[in-house]
Amino acid sequence: MSANAMKSWLRKTPQVRTIRVAAADLNGQPRGKRVPARFADKVVTDGTRFPLSVMNLDIWGEDVDDSPLVFESGDRDGVLKPTERGFVPMPWLEAPTALLPIWMFYDDGRPFDGDPRHALASVLKRYKARGLTPVVAVELEFFLIDDSGKSLQVPLSPRSGKRRKAAEIMSIRALDAFDTFFTDLYDACEAMDIPADTAISEAGLGQFEINLMHQDDALRAADDAWLFKMLVKGMARRHGFAASFMAKPYEDYSGSGLHMHFSILDENGNNIFDDGGPRGTDTLRHAIGGCLTAMHDSTLVFAPHANSYDRLVPGAHAPTRICWAYENRTSAVRVPSGNPAARRIEHRVAGGDVNPYLTVAAILGAALVGIEDRIEPPAPISGNAYDLDLPQVPTDWGKAIETFANSPLMPRIFPAELIRNLTLTKRQELHYMAELSPAEQVEIYLDTV
DSSP states (O other), X not given: OOHHHHHHHHHHOTTOOEEEEEEEOTTSOEEEEEEEGGGHHHHHHHOEEEEGGGGGOOXXXXXXXXXXXXXXXXXXXXXXXXXXXXXXXXXXXXXXXXXXXXXXXXXXXXXXXXXXXXXXXXXXXXXXXXXXXXXXXXXXXXXEEBOSSSSOBOOOOTTTOOOOOSOOTXXXXXXXXXXXXXXXXXXXXXXXXXXXXXXXXXXXXXXXXEEEXXXXXXXXXXXXXXXXXXXXXHHHHHTTSXXXXXXXXXXXXXXXXXXXXXXXXXXXXXXXXXXXXXXOOHHXXXXXXXXXHHHTTTHHHHSXXXXXXXXXXXXXXXXXXXXXXXXXXXXSEEEOOSOGGGOOEEEOOOBTTSOHHHHHHHHHHHHHHHHXXXXXXXXXXXXXXXXXXXXXXXXXXXXXXXXHHHOSXXXXXXXXXXXXXXXXXXXXXXXHHTTSOHHHHHHHHHHHO
């Protein structure tokens, strides 16, 4: 959306009296300001300003103690400009309000390398230079939770007044129990132009999944996922309960993932993974090879929080072995069956608690490394990956942080400044999370991630 179109949108929606301007920090948290609508034209034209360090806060919203972005550099400002998304309504608020997504630049116009949205944009520029366009779709799992008591539980159904204390995989009854919520959620997705497709109930207590439609603009796909997470959490509160994308709120049930599907088009719009049959092209295998090669070192992106590692356990529907397969959901990378023209890769490692920009960048960046280096993956597995002797992703948060920090491969995907900033952020969180009880950790993650 152009600046003129953004201003026109404001004039056509006089009921919107306030706006939020917000960018995603490294944890995917929206950071920004509230602005009266009558001053919004200035933000559209000139942008707004806040410290570069705001993109590098910890999960509590605190400065990172040893970050060079704070006292060492005088905690200087950057300028935040509207993204091409333009204004979107915020239907979960009582007063008519609009959100203007923004991203961070230096005063001289250079992108700020610590901004996760710029990290994804940089990966996509490399695809474009090769005449390639990723087509991306994400599936997001989340929990509806009654957090009003001492322990978490499934909310009462607004229809029956009952509380179902069991998982109900692909249950129409579970969906119907919260029909009003889902109806309002889909209406809100339409208002925000988020392409929400099918919804299903999942294997956890009060757990659901909604798929977002595939599109050939990976940056917009990540925008959609970021906005969708805000929307679901906000709309749930409006309905009297919580929604959370935290990886593992219940010890005895499966956690939530963010599964990403992608294919790649050439300059003529042809899917370069399609060989006309079920096997796929050499390029498909090279992209898989890149994803597998980078998986160990990039686990921190896919499991960024203490709670994330409670999800990465064998037999809990979360991949822990580094492998791939055709039509096998125990593998970390799956090639779904179906029409060869739609041949694609599904990356299944990320939790629902991730930053969508970093996750999409990590996966597409790894696939591109595989294509550039013509990396051949090992043979596809068959059977239960949990029972096989295979390399594993780190299952310890501290190890994942240091692996990411010292990886020789991550600088081919992410800017050095982002690697440094994310590492500093996670080391600080690791230190302070160790002082909290499990219940206190759940409390901080429930509403944030």
